[in-house]
Amino acid sequence: MHNHHSHPYDVVIAGAGPVGLFLACELRLQGLSVLVLEQAEVPHSPLKRLPFGMRGLSAPTLEAFYRRGLLDEVIAAQRANDAVSETAATAHWMQQPRRPAGHFAGIQFYHDRIDASKWPYRLPSPAGTSMPAALETLETVLARRACAMGVEIRRGADVDGFIESDEEVMVHAGNETFRGSWLVGCDGGRSAIRKAGGFEFAGTDPEFTGYSVEVEMADPEALRPGRHYTPTGMYTYAHPGTIAMVEFDGGASHRIQPISIDHVQAVLRRVSGVDVTLTRLRLATTWTDRAYQATTYRKGRVLLAGDAAHIHSPLGGQGLNLGIGDALNLGWKLAATVRGDAPAGLLDSYSLERHPVGASVLDWSRAQVALMRPTQSTRALEAIMRDLIETPDGATYFAERVWGVSLRYDLDDSHPLTGRSVPDFELVDGLKVGALLTEGKGVFLDFGSDASLRALVNRWRERVRYVASDARNRLGLSAVLMRPDGIVAWASETASREEEVARALSRWFGEPESASQSG
Known part of the structure; x- marks a missing residue:
């Protein structure tokens, strides 16, 4: 029996990840009624916790949280999270004499080389340029904020399709139907909304399968800690059993269910060249460098944001930041459209502004893959990149790309600041x-x-x-x-x-x- 919810919501959002939740908060801030439908019954998953759930938050994301009064809460929650986990966010670089600021295809660049005077339009701000946070921390903080603001979140509601009319969208989840004036798919890389909406998804197919595994080994000393390029791929090992590795198999092993201990052991032996023996597989997930993007983020009353709009390898961890940027750009524009005071073309500017940003991150991801291929010519190219990234100009360039400092929308060229994030001016009374x-x-x-x-x-x-x-x-x-x-x-x-x-x-x-x- 279909249960028709007679009162339509202004916006129905599919997906209660960080992007869907942040967008819901943005829409509530503008006074809209919002329903979030999430297929998972419970928000928790070991992959959202440390070490695998770690995400680097970039400058635009930290600014977004700061400007919405969420930054202190995120920092406090992450500190509490660090306190109970063995891998504090800072632990991995504490032993190093220089402080890494990020990496490109595994090539580290360092704080002591970055020349921030190249960014004249940045003023000191509580929102720094980068910060590690666990996915679970973010989702907890954002869900708490969304609920406090009056967002309705329904878990265990698997959206399987929708029917769009001139006035609204009927969204089907299980045996229920929900009505919204607008529908936004924030439902991840395999987005049901994107598929049901017939959005064109274009891009490049994978070259490798990546693995993030937590294992127990017969001899944990058999592998050298750190990151290693080999004739067959690349692996990073942290004692006693955390391993990330890639094998250039064209993505063939991604989503083999379930991943067996024998399979992981065989791949690790091939990639490392060491005959290791695994005694236990505690956690394993695979990923690829498939890089695809919706050609437009809007069709009629249906919009896409986050991984639903673009997927790429997790190299350099820019996916989450890209998604939060989508939500920040979309929220106020969709709200003005619902209220009826939006100027012509405002909602279309969402796709026009965000699509090029996504395309550039996909290319950034592809460039890293090109630098990881296990060939002699790639290793030669990598040596040159290593030299460049050690120069002040090189480190500054990589930092501004990885940290999102160079983000600028092409609004017009009337002033060099137009289209950029506003500097955090401090007013004479101390307000920022x-x-x-x-x-x-x-x-x-x-x-x-x-x-x-x-x-x-x-x-x-x-x-x-x-x-x-x-x-x-x-x-x-x-x-x-x-x-x-x-x-x-x-x-x-x-x-x-x-x-x-x-x-x-x-x-x-x-x-x-x-x-x-x-x-």
């Missing part, structure tokens, strides 16, 4: 920009406190907060308009021309309220 964005509104920061600009911006007062204040370091600017996602929509160094400001406000926030109210 991050705190101004917690309401999820746009912010117009007027360093010159111009009365006519105040009157102009206040015509959008429900959607844009006007703040007149000087800052300790205003980077030479006179005024900045930021979108709810913290991206600079407009900036100027000179006394502002009102028609320019009005044009920027209309482009991102639609008609002024006075006009829409009188109509």
Whole structure:
């Protein structure tokens, strides 16, 4: 018997991973009714815990959490998590004289080589450039926030299809039907929403099968700790039994169910060249470097975000950051569309802005695979990359890509700051920009406190907060308009021309309220 839920939600989200949960919080912040459907009955899984659940959070992700008042909670939860786990986030580099800042295909780059003065538009901020966190920590913090904000989460609800009409989407999960004005698939790499929606998924097929395993060995000393390239692949070993390895088999062994201890032992022997004997397989998961992306993130009333929109190898750990970036970009745009005050084309700008970011991460992933192939020419190329990554310019380039510092949307070229994440200006009263964005509104920061600009911006007062204040370091600017996602929509160094400001406000926030109210 179909149970039709008569009250439609503004948005139904498939998937309660970090991306679906963060998006749900963003939509609630804008006052929408949100239902999240998640197939898993329980959120916990050993793969979400350390060591395998470790994710590196990048600058845009940390900024997103900071600007929504979530950063302290994530840090506190991760500290508590570290305290109970043997592998504290910092442990692996504590023995090293230099502090690794990240890697490219396993080639480490270091903090002491990075020249942050190359990033003039970054100001000191509580949100750093990178931080390790376990997937389970993130999901716990985000689920707690979502529930506190009034998001409805249904676990054990496996979405298997939907029917879209002009007004709404009927979403089927098991024997129930849920109604939403919009549907967002945040349901992972094998997304049911993407498949049911007929989204085109294009990309490149895998070259290897990767393994993350936790084993017990007859002789744990037989393998050398650290990362090793071999004639047949690559492996990383941490004593006594944590192993990551890749074998260039065209991805043939991915998702062989279940993975047997004999299979893992055979692969480890081939890749390491050592006749190791495994006595127990405690945990094993496989992955590949398959790199695919939806050609568009929106079809009608159905949108995709996170792994549902793009998949790639976990090398360099950028998948989660990419997904949180999708959710941050989409939330306020979808909300304005639901409310009816979105300017023309606002929702389409989600796919236009995020697709190139995804494409660039997929290429970043492919480039690393190219550098890992077990051939003589690849090893020669790798030696050159090692030299380059040790130079200040090289380390700085890799850091800005891996940390997401170079993220810039192609909005227009009126100012070098346009399309970038807003610097965390500190106002003279000590308040920081991050705190101004917690309401999820746009912010117009007027360093010159111009009365006519105040009157102009206040015509959008429900959607844009006007703040007149000087800052300790205003980077030479006179005024900045930021979108709810913290991206600079407009900036100027000179006394502002009102028609320019009005044009920027209309482009991102639609008609002024006075006009829409009188109509």
